[in-house]
Amino acid sequence: MANASRGRVGGGGRSSVLALLLLLSAGGARASYDGEGEAARAGAEEKEKAAAWTGGLSRRSFPKGFVFGTAASAYQVEGMAHKDGRGPSIWDAFIKIPGEIANNATADVTVDEYHRYKEDVNIMKNMGFDAYRFSISWSRIFPNGTGEVNWKGVAYYNRLINYMVKKGITPYANLYHYDLPEALEVRYGGLLSREVVRSFADYADFCFGAFGDRVKNWVWTTRATSRWARACATRPGWPTTGATSPS
Known part of the structure; x- marks a missing residue:
């Protein structure tokens, strides 16, 4: 896509x-x-x-049913990084490190899809897309990674999904686009912790229940092999997450 x-x-x-x-x-x-x-x-x-x-x-060059679409990650397009109940992710911590992000850019606004999602979906429709693979911000649903639900975040994704369905754009939901809730990173040391695995399972189960009546296509993470390679080794330009051994 x-x-x-x-x-x-x-x-x-x-x-x-x-x-x-x-x-x-x-x-x-x-x-x-x-x-x-x-x-x-x-x-x-x-x-x-x-x-x-x-x-x-042309479309006729592809098999019948081939899906044309676009994709984005929540942190890069939504904005509202510190508003409407969203908790910080590891990216919010990473961008504060001097020299890591060009021009000290933040995700406070980005392209403001949180407010302008209808414009974005209309563009997709006008461009002839069939689908949109968006990502759900884990810390917008669970500000602390687990426990209390941020219902304002749930309402936002309901608005986005409902408008996509209305416009005939098939939703593909990605549960994790490199934005681990910072609270889980601090408490458990990152992705290799079994506690984080359990928290992710709870988060995924919640999303299936909240959005699964309209979202039938799910991706658990983007570029899985790339993510785990970076989780276990420090790489400049990426927020490293993960303990040295499972806990």
Whole structure:
């Protein structure tokens, strides 16, 4: 799945992406027209350009039922990192380390999907996407990683999911996109702790119950092998989590 965000694609890349999506959404068919009207000619020319840029690639190049969509991680797009009851994750601690993040950027606003999710979903619909793989912020649901539920966070994901369903965008939910609740990191030492495993199971079970009537596609984490490699070894540029041995 390709990643798409408001106003983040520029120059020739933007034209190429839009051309590709135009071709895909049109099913790869070239426009036929009777030669009357500049609009018809312009439309045909755009599709010709799209075909040239994509090598003739279209939806018909893929098996029936192939899903086209986009994906994002909660921490990178939601904003509201310290509001509406969300607890800190390991990323909130990591970005405070001098020199780790360019320009000392934070996740306080990002692209503000927390408030602008309808705009984002509308963009997906207009671009011809079938699905959106979003991630659920564990610490937005359980600020301390376990225990008390933050119902404002639950309400946000219900709004997002409901609007996706309304617009015909199939929700794919990712439960963990590298944003372990900081409370669990501090208390248990990270992902290798069996207590964290139990807390994750409780969190997953809660999400299945809260959202499973509409979300039928679940991902437990993104790039699992990459995550565990980083969990067990310090790597510059990533918030390292995990004890040296299971506990």
